Amino acid sequence: MDLPNRIVISEEGPREGFQIEPGPIATSDKVALIDALSATGLSRIQVGSFVNPKHVPGWADAEAVMAGFARREGVEYSALWFNEGGLQRALAFKGKLTLSGFISLSASEPFAIRNLNRNRAGQIEAMQEYVRVHRQADVPIGKIIVMAAFGCNFAGDISPAKVVETVADGLAIAREAGIELRDVSLADSMGWATPRRVAAAVGAVRERWDDLRIALHLHDTRGQGIACAYEGLRLGVTAFDAAVAGLGGCPFAGQPGAPGNIATEELALLCEEMGIATGLDIEALIEAGRFAERIVGHRLPSAALRSGTLAAFRRRAA
Secondary structure, three states, X not given: OOOOOEOEEEEOHHHHHHHHOOOOOOXXXXXXXXXXXXXXXXXXXXEEEEOOOOOOXXXXXXXXXXXXXXXXOOOEEEEEEOXXXXXXXXXXXXXXXXXXXXXXXXXXXHHHHHHHOOXXXXXXXXXXXXXXXXXXXXXXXXXXEEEOOOOEOOOEOOOHHHHHHHHHHHHHHHHHOOOOOOEEEEEOOOOOOOHHHHHXXXXXXXHHOOOOEEEEEOEOOOOOHHHHHHXXXXXXXXXXXXXXXXXXXXXXXXXXXXXXXXXXXXXXXXXXXXXXXXXXXXXXXXXXXXXXXXXXXXXXXXXXXXXXOOHHHHHHHO
């Protein structure tokens, strides 16, 4: 056991959730949810995507959302984009957003082909160009993201060796561009992660590179998400992505209706009960999650929205 004293949770609910909800969801509601999340103690919120509205119509109003939310001191707001066109759109909000790119590679070639129409060589070539464009625009590259790090609906099991190979590809791209990267995010794009797979992948990466900082992006597709988060905590992982109320999911994963990221409030509750600080107001997070449910008009996966925290019961018992 190597439990951390504190972790950082990056909130991805607005971006992840509103990319997959059938909608339409009003711009004002998206802005209101971001503002509610800003008041919960979160230090990082991914607020939207600059992507092709033909493929992701839920983010056709990205510019209006970016202009609309109220920036709160101490909160780092980010957005997602995949190409030069998206970067140029993001640059218009340079004063409001913390702009940072990433080297994103799939450990599953079939998923990359289905998701981005690129094989391994195509992914590497695309990321080399992506890095070049970002350096030209003076936008830093902050991390490597390994998609489908634990398994894939189209390729089956993904071995730890394949994860290591994918990280090595990312580091080579960075090195070629003169960039030193220490942060790697292992993403469970389609919900194949189990505690055993998390331990194997994290262990394999650490065995090869003991200086890399590993983050986990976990989905709850098959109900394993919080167990996998616990395994990450047990291994000393200190950075996690999550989504308020469990909003979201990958639109290209071939599993419509499956839950998305682990719920922020459930992860925060787990940590706080284990004595691991998050800096979050869990009751405020739960209220934000209930607001998200009202926005999307259907029940969201988080059990904490139904049962709340233990704090009220402790107050009553005191």
